Amino acid sequence: MVKKRQILVIGNNTNGCTPEHEKIAYDIGVEIAKSDSVLITGGLGGIMTAASRGAKDxxxxxxxxxxxxxxxxxxxYCDIVIPTGMGFTRDFLNALSADGVIIVGGGSGTLSEVCASYMSKKPMVAIRNLNGSVEQYIDGYLDHRENVKIVGVDNAQEAVTKIIELISA
Known part of the structure; x- marks a missing residue:
């Protein structure tokens, strides 16, 4: 049996999540399911609920x-729930569980997951023009180490296609 790809989707929780964010996240969930990959999220509201709903649908x-x-x-919409009891520290589990990461907007919690992913050299793509915490880093690096470029994409289908390409490289 071959291990399935595990794609983490991160972004705004309920607070700050716009209808545009939800639509993009939903479509990303759909595309992840179509690609026969496993969707991982932080399991809560906003982007996490929308992506999970898209994958389940x-x-x-x-x-x-x-x-x-x-x-x-x-x-x-979570089939499998891993309750960590770790608070924000769980961001590292999310990053380490993923083969690649898709970023949809987001605030400081999202940035924490991005940093954990960056330090672990996980491939990342981010939807452009959503004014999230990583907007300034899209198509660049978080710091001088240049661990992994955060690749900018414009829509859900491009996000999933690109992250699969980066994971497979």
């Missing part, structure tokens, strides 16, 4: 790695 497999210690805190 397309018969995909979803995993939510939540900061709480109670699995019932996860959104209803």
């Amino acid at each position: 397309t018969d995909g497999l979803t995993v939510g790695i939540i900061p709480q210690d109670d699995a019932s805190e996860a959104n209803e």
Whole structure:
């Protein structure tokens, strides 16, 4: 049996998540399911719920790695819930569980996951023009180490196609 690709989708939680963010995240979830990859999220609201719903609507497999210690805190579209009880530290588990990362907007929590992914040299793509915390780093690097470039894309289909290409490289 071959291991399935695991793609982490990160971005705005319920606070700050716009209808545009939700639509893009939903479409990313659909495309991840169509690619026969596993969707990983932080398992909560906003981008995480929208991406998970898109994957579920397309018969995909979803995993939510939540900061709480109670699995019932996860959104209803998570097939597998990993309650960590670790708070923000769970961002590192999210990054390390992924083969690649797709970024949709986001604030400081998203930036924390991006930093964890960057230090672990995980391939990353980010949707352009969403005014998220990583906007200034798109098509560049977080720092002088140049661990991994954050590749800019314009839509959900391009995001999933590009992350699969980067994971396979």
